[in-house]
Amino acid sequence: MPAAVRGGSQVQARPRGKSPPSPKRAPARRPAASAQPRPDGAGLSPKHALIAAAGVLALSLVGVLATGGRGERIAETVAAGVDNRFGQAGFKLRAVHVEGASPMATPDIVAAAGVYKDQPVLGLDLEAVRQQVEKVGWVKEARVVRLLPDTLVIAVVERHQLAVWQHSGRTVVIDERGQPIPEADPGRFPTLPLIVGAGGAEMAPGILPTLAQRPRLMERMEALVRVDNRRWDLRMKDGSIIQLPAVGEEEALMQLEQLDQRSHILELGFERIDLRNPDVVAVRPRQTAPAGQLVAEGA
Template identity: 60%
Template sequence: MPAVVRGGPRKPTRPRAEAPASPNKARPAARKPAPPVGKLHAARGGVGVSPRLALGVAGAALALGLIITLATGHRVERLAQAFGRGVDGEFAGMGFKLKTVKFQGASQMVQADIIRASGLYQDQPTLGLDLEAVRARVEAVGWVKTARIVRLLPDTVMIAVEERPALAVWQNAGRMRVIDSEGRIIREADASRFPGLPLVVGQGADQAAGNILPAVAARPRLRDRLDALVRVDDRRWDLRLKDGSLIQLPAIDEESALIQLDQLDQRQRILDLGFARIDLRDPDMVAVRPRDTTLLGQPVADGA
C-alpha cells in the first residue's frame, strides 16, 4: 500500500528574492595602507623609532663624546693625530716622501742655513708636512726676509725666499757682525768671509749705516779710499781713510757736506794730498789739518 504523506504533496518552494542593499548599511572596512617607506625601524626588530627619539639619542652621544674628550686630557685628539701619522706613513710607503728640496731666490751660500733651519729631512712624509711651521722656521734665518713653501707631490718641496743682502760689517764692543740695509744682524754670516764689505764702527752704526753707505758708494774716489765709517756719539760720522786721513761729517745734512768734498776734490784733489783731517762740520767753512803740523785747523775754502 502506498505510503500516504500527511498534508498532501508539498509544493516546491521558490527562492526568496534578496532585499536590495540599504544605502545606510555600513560597507566593509577598507584594508589599512602599508606603513610609509621612510619610517625608521630598529634593526631586525621591525619596531618603529620616531625621528625625535633618534635625534635625542644622537645628541646625547655627541655630548657624551665631548665630555669624554675633556675628561681624558684630549686623548681623542691624540688618537686622531696618531691616526693621521699612520695615514701619512701609508702614503709614504706609496712614494709620498721627501726626496728633493728646490730653491728659488736663495744663493748657494744661504741654502745650507735654510735647510738646517727648516727641519726637513730625507724620506719625510710629504702629505703630513706643516708648511706654515716650515715657513716660520725658514724666516727665522737671518738671511731670509720672506719665504714661501710649496709642496710638489709626490716627493718635492720648493722653498722660495726673498734674501736679505749683506750691507756691511758692524764692529761694536769687540764683536764683528754682518748686517743688512735695515741694520738687522745676519747671525749665520761669518764676518771674516766678507772682506769686501764696508766696515762701520760704534754704537748705533748698525742702524745708521743704511743711510750713509749709498751716498759713499756713489762717489768712487771716496769709496775706494775708505777704510771704515766711525759713528761718533750716535749722532754723526767720521770717515777713516786707508792712508790715515779723517773726514768729519756734520750731524745733519751729510749729503751737502759730501757735495762740498766732491767740489774740493775736483778742483784741488784734496783726497790725494794726505791731510790728517778734513773737517766738514761747519757748512760755511771747510777746515783741514796737515800731517806735519799741530795746528787745530786751517781754513782752505769758504762754503765751497
C-alpha cells in the same frame, strides 16, 4: 601571541628556505682579492692611496666631532697611519730645492726646515716649516711648496748684506735695515763697508747710499766711524780723517767733492778735513819731515 609566533618563525624560516643564489655571493669574493696588497701596501697605487686616505681622514674627523679630546688623539694616530700608507705608496721626501738664496745661506735654511729624507711628504706642516725658515737671519720672507710625489720647494727672499759692523770687540754683518745677520761670517764679506762704533748699525742705512754715489771717495775709505752716536768720521786707508757734521751730511760731502775737483785733495793727501762747519772747510795738511831729515825714496 599568534603575532609573536608568526614573527619569530616565519621571518626566520624564509631566509633559510630561500638560500642566496650564487650571483649574490660574488661580491663577498671581491674584497678578498682586493685585500691581498694590504699587508705591505706594495700593490696600492698613489691614486688609490689618495682615495683611501680621504676616506680615513673623513672618518677621523667624525671621530673628533663625536668624542672631543679623545677624538683628537684618535685622529693623530690615524694621521700617522695615513702618512705611513702614503710613504708606502711613494710619497716620501727625496729632494729639497731652495730658491732665491745664496750658497752661503742655503745650508742654514735647509737645517732650519727640519725635514729629513724619506719623511712622509703629505704629513709635512708647511706653515711650521715656513715659520722655522723665517727665523734664519739670512731670510727676509719665505714660501714653502709641496710638489708631489717627493719634493719640497723653499723659496726665500734673502736679506741684503749692507755692511760689516764692529763694536765692543764684536763684528757682525748687518742688513739694509741695520739688523745683524748672525749666520753670516764677516770674514767672507771683505768688500762690504766697515762700520765702527755704538749706534753705527742703526744709522748706517741712512748714510751708506749717499756715500755709494761717490765711488772715488768710497774706494779710499777704510771705515765709517760713529762718533758719540751723533755724527760720522770717514777714516781713510792712508790714515787721514774726514769729519762730517751731525746734520747735513750730504751737503758736506758735496763741499768735499767741489774741493777735490779744484785741488785733487784726495790724491794729494791730508791729515784731516773738517766739514762740521757748513761755512768753512778746514783742511790740515799732512805733516812733512823736519828740515834736514832724510826721507826714503818713494815715501
